[in-house]
Amino acid sequence: MSIFGAIDTAGSSLTLHRTWLDAISDNIANVNTVRPTNQSAFQARYVVAQSRGDGTGVDVAGIALGSAQGRLVHDPMNPLADAQGYVRLPDIDLSDQMSQLIMSQRGYQANLATVERAQAAYQQAIGLGR
Template sequence: MGLFGAMNIAGSGLVLHRKWMDAVSDNIANINTVRPTSGNAFQARYIVAQADNYGQASGVQVGGVEFGNAQGRMVYQPGHPLADAQGYVRMPDIDLSDQMTQLMMAQRGYQANLAVVERAQAAYQQAIGLGR
């Protein structure tokens, strides 16, 4: 694998981890979204990573998106304007501690891939400097 191959693989990792962070931040932002019991709860998004040309060392890509439970959880809030006759509303079934763990993993992966890109770029610049 050449220098540009390393940059391409790390670049694909950057894209994947950025999309992962976007999904997690959207999940965290909607953790308290209230819906009426007649509708679906906010569904958390989960990014599925997939090897690009597995065995060929060509990076990763988003293989798909999975969604959380549309039923969510029923919460008793009789004073809420969206509450039903029994006083219940529907909220997403999102665990904040799990989402924070996912966010840290995505951030660390992004940082690691960015470091590879920066080091490959520095090595490329050094190689150009040797030719002068």
């Protein structure tokens, strides 16, 4: 693999991890989004990754959505509560989202370090030719 191939492969992974970080931050921001029971709950976003057929990286194949059912919570003081006192919250596990956040951050950092090292090696190769 050439230096440019390493940059391209790591760059594709950077894009994937950035999209994953965006999805996680959206999920965390909406973990307490309350909706009336006659509406759908906030649907968590999950990034679907796909490897490139030629083995040169990964791409975002799409975004999968979580359950629109969510979970019913008894909160009769909430202005959105139905006649029985229930509201709909998303079915998002905050601890799972935080674990995914750590994994995506570390993946992003590792791929960024790869790009930086490949760029440094390329700069050194240019310097040898002078």
